[in-house]
Amino acid sequence: MDREFLSKLFLANKGALISYLRRLGADFHTAEDLTHEVFLRLYEKSQKGLETVESIPPLMMGIGRNLFLRHLRKAGQVHLGFSGAEIPALVQGKRRELILVFNSILSGDGDELSDREKEVLYLRFSDGRKLKEIAGIVKIDEKTVRTSLEKGVKVIRKVFQKEGWTWEDWE
Structure with missing residues (x-):
């Protein structure tokens, strides 16, 4: 898989990945930075022949989610879904x-x-x-x-x- 093909695929999915990370609670700049990091990791994996073309979009989302959770953990923040939204907790008042x-x-x-x-x-x-x-x-x-x-x-x-x-x- 060459870099040009991967680059086109990335550009086609970039908006969806940024939106996905925003829904997880990232601000726009963090989501954009993580999206670029996802591309680099994806490119590294493709160079090692680890992924097929069909698995790339779901893999992008998976890498993005995992990177974002790690980023939150390092920053000591809480993963609470949509930023600013109330938590639909099962136990009220908690x-x-x-x-x-x-x-x-x-x-x-x-x-x-x-x-x-x-x-x-x-x-x-x-x-x-x-x-x-x-x-x-x-x-x-x-x-x-x-x-x-x-x-x-x-x-x-x-x-x-x-x-x-x-x-x-x-x-």
């Missing part, structure tokens, strides 16, 4: 605690969780998504979603214990 839990998970307490597992946790507990919906969004099967949630709940319980909260208050 907005502050929910933010603290996700901040703890993203900034260190959740190091044993992959970016995908963190996304599953976010979609379930913050966005209120059902398992089948999460499986479709993250592109994994429902069994893997359940496993990710079980692993994530253990981390959440540790955060609760550290903060002096009880899990029963949230169930």
